[in-house]
Amino acid sequence: MSNIRIELTANPKQKPQGPLHFGRYFTDHMFLMNYDKGEGWHDARIVPYGPFPLDPAAMCLHYGQEVFEGMKAYLTPDGTIQLFRPDENFKRLNCSNERICIPQVDEELCLEGLKKLIEIDKDWMPTEKETSLYIRPFIIATDAHLGVSPGEHYLFAVIVSPVAAYYETGLDPVKIYVEKSYTRAVKGGTGMAKTGGNYAASLIAQVEAYEEGFSQALWLDGVEKKYVEEVGTMNVFFVVDDEVITPALNGSILSGITRKSSIDILKSWGVKVTERRIAIDEIVEFHKQGRLKEMFGTGTAAVISPVGMLRYDGHDMPIGDGTTGALTQKLYDALTGIQWGTAEDTFGWTVPCCKL
Amino acid sequence: MSNIRIELTANPKQKPQGPLHFGRYFTDHMFLMNYDKGEGWHDARIVPYGPFPLDPAAMCLHYGQEVFEGMKAYLTPDGTIQLFRPDENFKRLNCSNERICIPQVDEELCLEGLKKLIEIDKDWMPTEKETSLYIRPFIIATDAHLGVSPGEHYLFAVIVSPVAAYYETGLDPVKIYVEKSYTRAVKGGTGMAKTGGNYAASLIAQVEAYEEGFSQALWLDGVEKKYVEEVGTMNVFFVVDDEVITPALNGSILSGITRKSSIDILKSWGVKVTERRIAIDEIVEFHKQGRLKEMFGTGTAAVISPVGMLRYDGHDMPIGDGTTGALTQKLYDALTGIQWGTAEDTFGWTVPCCKL
The missing domain is CATH 3.30.470.10 (Aminotransferase class 4, branched-chain amino acid transferase, N-terminal domain)
Structure with a gap:
C-alpha cells in the first residue's frame, strides 16, 4: 500500500x-x-x-x-x-x-x-x-x-x-473543414503524444475554422497532405456503405481511448470496422457516389461528435441528411450508457471509485 | 515616452x-x-x-x-x-x-x-x-x-x-549525426516559430546523439527525410569549394539572426553564399569528392560552432582535417568582434544599452 x-x-x-x-x-x-x-x-x-x-x-x-x-x-x-x-x-x-x-x-x-x-x-x-x-x-x-x-x-x-x-439538447452535428495550409503533426514528430506543442500548433487552424463558421478543422497528413488524420482534437470515423473506416494509427495520430472503445463496440455488433490509410479524395468520391452515410469524431470531451457537413477545397459535402446518423447515435448511446452506468458494462471498462 | x-x-x-x-x-x-x-x-x-x-x-x-x-x-x-x-x-x-x-x-x-x-x-x-x-x-x-x-x-x-x-579554449569542433527517425518540424507546422513544442520534440534525438557520443543531431525535412534543415538548435552552413551553402528558409527552418548576419558578413567579403534546398546525399557526394571544406552551425549561444565530423547512415565523414576551418574561424572572429566591440560595426547592428 x-x-x-x-x-x-x-x-x-x-x-x-x-x-x-x-x-x-x-x-x-x-x-x-x-x-x-x-x-x-x-x-x-x-x-x-x-x-x-x-x-x-x-x-x-x-x-x-x-x-x-x-x-x-x-x-x-x-x-x-x-x-x-x-x-x-x-x-x-x-x-x-x-x-x-x-x-x-x-x-x-x-x-x-x-x-x-x-x-x-x-x-x-x-x-x-x-x-x-x-x-x-x-x-x-x-x-x-x-x-x-x-x-x-x-x-x-x-x-x-x-x-x-457536452450537448445540452442531444447530439448536435458539427461543420468541419479540411485544413490544407497548416500541419498538426508528421511521422517522426510528436503527433501520437499528448503534449502541449501539438495543441499550440493546432490553434491557428481552429481560429480560422471558427472564422469561416466551422467548428473544427480536419487534419491531413504532414507529408503528402492527402490522407485523413484527425479532426480537431478528436479521432475521426466514416460510415461508408455498411463499413466503418477510420485512419490507422501511423505515429502521427493520437491513439484515442474513445476511438479504441468505439471500434470494440462496433465490432461487438458485427459491424465491419477497418483501420487503414484514407485519402481525402476517397472520401470525396464516396460522397459523390452517395456512399458516405455518416461521419463522426471521438474524444473524451464530447464522446461522439456527429459531423453534419465537411468542406474540402471550397466544396461543401453535407453528410447524410445533416442530422445525427443512426449508427452514430447508437454508438453514442452505447458508450455513454456504459460510462454513466445505465447500460451493462460487458467489456469491463469501468472502474468504481467511491459512492457519492 | x-x-x-x-x-x-x-x-x-x-x-x-x-x-x-x-x-x-x-x-x-x-x-x-x-x-x-x-x-x-x-x-x-x-x-x-x-x-x-x-x-x-x-x-x-x-x-x-x-x-x-x-x-x-x-x-x-x-x-x-x-x-x-x-x-x-x-x-x-x-x-x-x-x-x-x-x-x-x-x-x-x-x-x-x-x-x-x-x-x-x-x-x-x-x-x-x-x-x-x-x-x-x-x-x-x-x-x-x-x-x-x-x-x-x-x-x-x-x-x-x-x-x-561558450568555448573556454577557443573554437572546438563538434560531432554531429544525421537524425533519420525523428522529425523536428514540417511545412505547415511550427518550425519557423520559436515555440516550446519544437524543442520538446527535439529532446529525444539530442539524448540519443549524446548516447552515441555526438553533440547534436542534424535534422532532415519532415516530408522526404532527404533535405538538410537545421543542426540541433542552430542553423547550418557548408563550405563547398569556394561557395558557402545553407538551407533556404522554407517555413520549417528557424530564421536565425546569427544565420542572417553570417550571410551578410560572408557576402561583404565577396564570398558566394547560396541559400537553397540541400539534399543530404549531395553533402555525402561533396565529401567523397573532397569538396566539403568546412561545416558550421550558427546560433546565439555559440555564435559559430564548427563541425568536425558528420555521421550519416552509420558512415562517418570527417570535415576538413577535423579542426576549425579558416573561413569558419574568420567568420567567428568577425561576428564576435562586432558583438564584443573589438571590431568596427560597419553594419550598424549593435545597439548601446548603458555604461557598466
Whole structure:
C-alpha cells in the first residue's frame, strides 16, 4: 500500500452556480508528485488546489516539456462514481512521457491517487444528466534552467473540473473543414503524444475554422497532405456503405481511448470496422457516389461528435441528411450508457471509485 | 515616452561564484507585462526576479501556447554594454506570436524595457573574455482554462542570465549525426516559430546523439527525410569549394539572426553564399569528392560552432582535417568582434544599452 499524504483544505471553495463551462472550475484539492533526478518520483500527496510557484526559467515555460491526459468520472444511477478505462490513460501518459523524455510514472500509484482525490472531492460531482468530472493528469518540467536538454525535475499533477453535458439538447452535428495550409503533426514528430506543442500548433487552424463558421478543422497528413488524420482534437470515423473506416494509427495520430472503445463496440455488433490509410479524395468520391452515410469524431470531451457537413477545397459535402446518423447515435448511446452506468458494462471498462 | 514601473529588490542575490554554467543563474530583476483580452498589453514593469504563481490549469502548462527569444548583451572595451540586433529578435517574436495565436507585442516598448532591465542589473555583467548576459524574452498563456483555444490572458517576461564563454579554449569542433527517425518540424507546422513544442520534440534525438557520443543531431525535412534543415538548435552552413551553402528558409527552418548576419558578413567579403534546398546525399557526394571544406552551425549561444565530423547512415565523414576551418574561424572572429566591440560595426547592428 502506497503512502499518499493528505492535507485537506481549510477553506473549501464555493461550488459554481449556473452553467458549467468546460474546464473553468476546479475542485478543492489536487494530487501532486515530484520527480528529482537521483530520487525518482516521490512525495505523492493530495493538497488544497492552488497555484504552482514556478521559476520564470522553468523549462516547461520555454521548451514545452509537458504531457497531459484527459478522462472523466461519471455518476451512476446507484450513486457510484466510476472511471472509464483510467488504466489506458495512464498507459498513454507513459507513452507520451517516452517521446518527450519525461521519466515514467507508476501507473498504479497514479490511479490510486486519482481515486483518493475523487473521493475527497466527491461533493463536486455534478448530478444533472450527462454531467461529469473532467480529470486532467499532467506533467511539467520545472527545472530553472535555460539549456535545451531533458529536465531533471518534474511535477505530476491531477486536477479535476466539474463539467456540463457536452450537448445540452442531444447530439448536435458539427461543420468541419479540411485544413490544407497548416500541419498538426508528421511521422517522426510528436503527433501520437499528448503534449502541449501539438495543441499550440493546432490553434491557428481552429481560429480560422471558427472564422469561416466551422467548428473544427480536419487534419491531413504532414507529408503528402492527402490522407485523413484527425479532426480537431478528436479521432475521426466514416460510415461508408455498411463499413466503418477510420485512419490507422501511423505515429502521427493520437491513439484515442474513445476511438479504441468505439471500434470494440462496433465490432461487438458485427459491424465491419477497418483501420487503414484514407485519402481525402476517397472520401470525396464516396460522397459523390452517395456512399458516405455518416461521419463522426471521438474524444473524451464530447464522446461522439456527429459531423453534419465537411468542406474540402471550397466544396461543401453535407453528410447524410445533416442530422445525427443512426449508427452514430447508437454508438453514442452505447458508450455513454456504459460510462454513466445505465447500460451493462460487458467489456469491463469501468472502474468504481467511491459512492457519492 | 512609455511608462515602465520600476520596483527594485530589497534583497539583491549573491552573484554566482565559480563557472557560469549556461542558463543557471538569473539577475535580480525581470521585465514583465500582462495581456488581458479587451485591455491589450499593460502594466509594463521591472520587478524583483521571482516565481510566477501559475494556476495549475494555466494554458501554457497544457497546450504549449508559449514563444521565446534568445539574445545577448556584450561588454565592449570602453565599458559600454551593447545589444546585437535586438530589433530582429522582437520582430521574430511577433512572427512566432502570429503562428501560435499570441497577441502582437509593441517591439519598441519591449526593447525599452529590456534596456532598462540591463541597466538596472548591469553589475551582473560578467567581465571575463567572451562572457555575456544571455537575455530570454518569452510569452506564456496564463488562462486557468482547459479548453483548447487561444488564451485571453498572457504574461510577457524578460529574464537575464550571466553566461560564460561558450568555448573556454577557443573554437572546438563538434560531432554531429544525421537524425533519420525523428522529425523536428514540417511545412505547415511550427518550425519557423520559436515555440516550446519544437524543442520538446527535439529532446529525444539530442539524448540519443549524446548516447552515441555526438553533440547534436542534424535534422532532415519532415516530408522526404532527404533535405538538410537545421543542426540541433542552430542553423547550418557548408563550405563547398569556394561557395558557402545553407538551407533556404522554407517555413520549417528557424530564421536565425546569427544565420542572417553570417550571410551578410560572408557576402561583404565577396564570398558566394547560396541559400537553397540541400539534399543530404549531395553533402555525402561533396565529401567523397573532397569538396566539403568546412561545416558550421550558427546560433546565439555559440555564435559559430564548427563541425568536425558528420555521421550519416552509420558512415562517418570527417570535415576538413577535423579542426576549425579558416573561413569558419574568420567568420567567428568577425561576428564576435562586432558583438564584443573589438571590431568596427560597419553594419550598424549593435545597439548601446548603458555604461557598466
